[in-house]
Amino acid sequence: MNMVFLYALVGVGLFCLGLHALIMHAHLLRKILAFNIMGGGVFLVLVALAKRTEEVAPDPVPHAMVITGIVVAVSATALALKLMLKVSEETGNAELPDERRE
Amino acid sequence: MEIVFSDVPWGVILILLPLAGGMACFLWPAISKLLGLVTVSAIAVSVVALFFQVRDAGVYRHTIGGWGAPLGIDLYADGLSLLMLAITALVGLVVSIYSTSYFAEPLSSRYWPLWLLLLAALNALFLSADIFNLYVTLELMGLAAVALTALSGGGDALSGAMRYLLATLLGSLAFLFGVALLYHGFGSVDIAILGQRVEAIPIVWAALGLMGAGLVLKSALFPFHFWLPPAHASAPAPVSAVLSALVVKASFYILLRLYLDIFGPLGIEGVESLFGLLGCAAVVWGSVQALRQTRLKLLIAYSTVAQLGYLFMAFPLSIISGPAVWSAVVYLAISHAMAKSAMFLAAGNLLCFGGHDRIADMDRVVQRLPVTAGAFALAGVSIIGLPPSGGFIGKWLLLESALTQENWYIVIVLILGSLLAAAYIFKVLGYCFTKAASPHEPRTVPVRMEWAAMLLACGAILLGFMAPVVLPTMNIGDPFIIGAVLP
Numbered sequence: 301m302n303m304v305f306l307y308a309l310v311g312v313g314l315f316c317l318g319l320h321a322l323i324m325h326a327h328l329l330r331k332i333l334a335f336n337i338m339g340g341g342v343f344l345v346l347v348a349l350a351k352r353t354e355e356v357a358p359d360p361v362p363h364a365m366v367i368t369g370i371v372v373a374v375s376a377t378a379l380a381l382k383l384m385l386k387v388s389e390e391t392g393n394a395e396l397p398d399e400r401r402e
Numbered sequence: 403m404e405i406v407f408s409d410v411p412w413g414v415i416l417i418l419l420p421l422a423g424g425m426a427c428f429l430w431p432a433i434s435k436l437l438g439l440v441t442v443s444a445i446a447v448s449v450v451a452l453f454f455q456v457r458d459a460g461v462y463r464h465t466i467g468g469w470g471a472p473l474g475i476d477l478y479a480d481g482l483s484l485l486m487l488a489i490t491a492l493v494g495l496v497v498s499i500y501s502t503s504y505f506a507e508p509l510s511s512r513y514w515p516l517w518l519l520l521l522a523a524l525n526a527l528f529l530s531a532d533i534f535n536l537y538v539t540l541e542l543m544g545l546a547a548v549a550l551t552a553l554s555g556g557g558d559a560l561s562g563a564m565r566y567l568l569a570t571l572l573g574s575l576a577f578l579f580g581v582a583l584l585y586h587g588f589g590s591v592d593i594a595i596l597g598q599r600v601e602a603i604p605i606v607w608a609a610l611g612l613m614g615a616g617l618v619l620k621s622a623l624f625p626f627h628f629w630l631p632p633a634h635a636s637a638p639a640p641v642s643a644v645l646s647a648l649v650v651k652a653s654f655y656i657l658l659r660l661y662l663d664i665f666g667p668l669g670i671e672g673v674e675s676l677f678g679l680l681g682c683a684a685v686v687w688g689s690v691q692a693l694r695q696t697r698l699k700l701l702i703a704y705s706t707v708a709q710l711g712y713l714f715m716a717f718p719l720s721i722i723s724g725p726a727v728w729s730a731v732v733y734l735a736i737s738h739a740m741a742k743s744a745m746f747l748a749a750g751n752l753l754c755f756g757g758h759d760r761i762a763d764m765d766r767v768v769q770r771l772p773v774t775a776g777a778f779a780l781a782g783v784s785i786i787g788l789p790p791s792g793g794f795i796g797k798w799l800l801l802e803s804a805l806t807q808e809n810w811y812i813v814i815v816l817i818l819g820s821l822l823a824a825a826y827i828f829k830v831l832g833y834c835f836t837k838a839a840s841p842h843e844p845r846t847v848p849v850r851m852e853w854a855a856m857l858l859a860c861g862a863i864l865l866g867f868m869a870p871v872v873l874p875t876m877n878i879g880d881p882f883i884i885g886a887v888l889p
Contacts, residue, residue: 315579322572328564335571342579349586361473362585365534369578372541376571379545383552383564390557396565 307348314341328384328394332377339373411464412452413477416487416525419444424518431511435502438514442491442498445521449484449491453875456484461879463531476592478531480879482732485872486528486655489736493647493743493858494521500747500854501640504754509638513553520546520644527652533581534591536656540577540620544570547649551637562632569619569629573653576616580609584664597663602670610665610673617660620653623677623714624684627707631691634703639750642699643743646706651735654713658728661717662882678718682815684711689822693829698749698759701826702742705785708819709738715800715812723803725882729873730799736872737792737865741784744858748778751847751855761830765838773852775834780859782827784866787820792865 318338322331343366351358388394423441427434456462462479469475479487498517505513523542530536548570552563585591587606588599600606622630630650634642665673688708695701716731751774752767753759768775784793797816804812865872 315575319572322568331568335568335575338572338575342575342582345579346582346585349582362582365581365585368534368538372538372574376541376545376567379549380564380567380571383548383560383567386552386555387557387560387564390555390560396561 302354304348304351308345311341311344311346311348314338314344317341326395328380328387328396332380332384335380336373336377339369343369410451410455412448412455413462413464413479413529414466415448416445416452416529417477417522419448420518420522420525424515424522427511427514427518434511434514438518439498439502441518442495442521445525446491446495449487452479453484453488456481456878457875475535476531477529479529480881481876482655482659482879482881483528484878485732485736485876486651487525489739490521490524490528490648492861493644493739496854496858497640497643497743497747500643500750500851503848503850504638504640504750509553513550513638513640516546516550516553517641517644520550520649524648524652528655531593532591533584533593533596533660537574537578537581540653540656541574543649543652544574544620547645550641551633551645553641554638556636558632559636562629562636565629566633569626573616573620576612576619580611580613580616583609583612593659593663597667600664600668602668606665606668607670610670613660614657614673617653617657618680621650621657621713622707622710623680624687624707624711625680627684627688627710630707631700631703634706634746635697635699639746639753642703642750643746646703646746647739647743650706650710651739654710654735658731659881662728674717674721677714678812681711681714681717682811684708684714685815685819686711686822689819689826692826693822696761698752698761698764698830699746701761701830702745702749705745705823705826706738706742708823709734709742709785712797712800712816712819715815719800719803719807719809719812722807725877725880726799727803728882729876730796730803732876733792733799733865733869733872734796737784737796737862740858740862740865741781741791741793744777744781744855744862745785747851747855747858748774748781751851754851755844755847756842757845761833763838763840763842764830764833765842765844766836767834770844771847771852773856774847775831777852777855777859778834779827779831780856780863782823782831784859784862786823786827790866791863792868793862795866795869 315338318334318341321334325331346362346366350362384394419441423437427437456479464477466475523539523546527539527543530539548563548567551566552560583605584596588596590596619626634645637645685708688704688711692701692704695704712734713731716727720727749759755771784791787793787797801816
């Protein structure tokens, strides 16, 4: 097993870890962090898979995709944080209301 | 004239116009209404120009900066893209006219930049020919849509928007993971090139699972619809109209494209039946939930969940009937776009009129707001699928394929869905005629808002007569022939 494959597996692990946290945690800040960890996982997979073999130089296209992805993730996180602040201002706590209780 | 206009890259203009318009609205908020209306009208004109270009010269393809497919970004428009662009422009134009009266300052100057950015994302999405570009447009669309949902503030709208944001981000990330796998497997993000290279290997199953799950979440297919009702019901009326009419259709459009050009030709067992079953469940569950609602906007939102189910029913039928079913489903999608936006605009009028949207407390609406009540009823005709309406044509074509294939469970759900839709539409209409237990002082509804809803509802009915024009347009470039991708 080479290093590149290991990085890709770590990426998959981060994605699953983030997914678990996104679903299980109620606090919005934790959910936003979980989303960022998932994003990190996907980016790691993209970068790792860009190097197909040891001899050939890595493919630059996925790197460009990761940069685009980071820009998107930063803006999404900014919007999410602002929304979270607004929600906690309005409802008093930074959690989403449980629909079934209504 | 023709020589001058046939060379104009209308596809590029369709993306740049709303982007530039959105920026301009942000910079000069004082004249944002005017700028917005001018931009949206210009988009409608550009779509018409693109239609003539595609009709005369075949599918539209533009390589941005002259870079070409493997590395650069290609724009592509066939009949299917054209139809989606047209419905976006049409609904967008009417909703914009409605919004000029609906939003007062300071909301108005915040609404226009976001709305034009959303239009830019939608247009770019329908014109994209590569899966990475689709990811970027999905994210642009999601972020603009969430910001619009949260526009009016208040606890319901904010938590609805937050739930929507988390769902849409999760969907996009799963989609991006799929893009990464497909690029690693086949060395391209161009849909046409992928379609030629793709083989039935495990990495493709993983990509299909991730992209499929992400897009199903974004299209709010049962049981992933949990985010839709709170977001669509708590957003301002014009925003709800656009979300239900266009935004959920956009992710279904991507799923359809990927299925037709990349995953469909591989003949994957079970995917179609799974989508079909979930679609049937969505129709029944969404309709029953709609019937149980006491608030009008929630009822309409659950009706959207039900109507989205019909779109997914086409997957199992398409194995035998092929392109005919896809035409039916796209017909249903555009009819639903018209009818549902009309309904949300009408609900906005009722909210403005009575100050609430409790169905049981509606007070002699038919007598006092005849145009709005008429718009709701006409839109209801198309949602139920009664002739003559666009919804009837779409459902009839679906029913026809189901009957010829003797696929009885789809036949039963189609009929049951229409009956339930009739039940929840007539439930609302019944309360429109009567006097409420606690009468209230009516507020005046601007004429423009009443007629905007009516215009869209009439459009949904008119679509019932437009099949000879719409169906050939849809099939320019054979978008529904599985695996028929143009390199």
